[in-house]
Amino acid sequence: MAAPRTELPPTAGLPLRWRDFAPGAPALALGPALARMLEVDPAAVALTCSGTAALVLALSALQRTSARRSVIVPAYTCPLVAIAVAHCGLRLRLCDTRPGHFEMDPDALAALCDDDTLAIVPAHLGGRLADLGAPLRSARAAGAWVIEDAAQALGARHADGTPAGAAGDLAICSLAAGKGLSIFEGGALVAHDPGVRALIAGLAPQLLPRSLAWEARRCVELAGYALFYGPRGLRWVYGRPLRQALRRGDDVAAAQDRFPLHIPLHRLGGWRQRVGARAATRLPAFLDAARQRALARSAQLRGIEGVEVLGDRRGERGTWPTLTLLFADPRARDAALSRLWGAGLGVSWPFVRALPDYAYLRGTVPRAPAPNARDFAARVLAIGNSPWLDDAAFSRIAQALEESCRQPRG
DSSP, X not given: OOOOSOOOOSSOOOOOOGGGGOXXXXXXXXXXXXXXXXXXXXXXXXXXXXXXXXXXXXHHHHHTTOSOOEEEEESSSOHHHHHHHHHTTOEEEEEOBOTTSSSBOHHHHHHHOOTTEEEEOOBOBTTBXXXXXXXXXXXXXXTOEEEEEOTTOTTOBOTTSOBTTSSSSEEEEEXXXXXXXXXXXXXXXXXXXXXXXXXXXXXXXXXXXXXXXXXXXXXXXXXXXHHHOXXXXXXXXXXXXXXXXXXXXXXXXXXXXXXXXXXXOOOOOHHHHHHHHHHHTTXXXXXXXXXXXXXXXXXXXXXXXXXXXXXOOTTOBOOXXXXXXXXXXXXXXXXXXXXXXXXXXXXXXXXXXXXXXXGGGBTTBOOOOOHHHHHHHHHEEEEEOOTTOOHHHHHHHHHHHXXXXXXXXX
16 A cells, blocks of 8 residues: 555544643633533533543542442443443443444343443544433433543534533543544543532542653653644654554554553643643634534535435534444445545544454453444444545545445445
8 A cells, every 4th residue: 555645634633733832821721611611610620631531530439429330331432431441340331322323222221221330321423422312311210320421522512502521410521632622632521410529529639640751751742743733744653553554454453443451540731731721712613614614525425325424413513523424335335445544535434343342352341242333333434524634635535435335246
């Protein structure tokens, strides 16, 4: 596979500016800035070193409220969710998704809930929102908590106007590389219940101790992110490892789905918080521009027979870091991936497996039937919605998609 001269990002992350790194305090600190975006009390937001750390902190706090030990998650979601549940010593239970979607099937979820259910963790995907109605109803019936996984949906709104990250009992947000707002690696935990907030405040210093080594590393990585996050820099730090993994036939590595089973846990430093707070002022306009691009391009893709663009339901206002596509035929999806993944155009695979099918997670994820989740993994593809994806490059992608859907199947 010949290396392209430039590499478009697989998601539309907010580019940092050097003025974000200026000394001095920003007008609004990062925690209150996120609280304003989420329309919650600033006391509800706890900053963490990653979205995964936020989930660990949430689960650790909820463990103090109950003897329950089961956590229900979608069978198609980020492997880090399963790793966080295992880190806390809790029992992972997988809920199959509904057909043709990433959100948990309501009937399967209701059947899984019992008197050992501590929490349900519905997840949004690529800025598309999961309906929280069924998780909230099931949780209320079982006496469990809902932790909204808004790691990929900061800035989105549910149909009733509630910001993503403010609709559950708790929520996790991610500020990782490539997310809408990034400090390279960071996160936030939102908790509405005052008692849970108090538990989080007491646990945070224990679970997230100061670590000069980790924070120094993240500061260097953040500076590198600011320098390399663009078509020229990503060719080396993202595109080159991607194509090496594809040549090895390692789709898990190519999708960056292989995560360490040990979760780094440390306190988020003040300098990176200040960088994020300055960048946050530009996020709403950035998300609006991404939405307008995505809506126009979604309309173009809807003309391709055999491809569905996942969009907002009535009243929703998701974010658009990617355009998430679902193919009618998995062979057409595979053909499109073979043409486009690694071509430098920002086409990728959200998560390459249903959770039970990652070999490195055996022993962490229980074996479970998940036919709908497996089917979704076999038919999904994502196109990065970055401002660097111009009309000519998008036309190349659309043509490859159309040809992949038309080619004869053996």
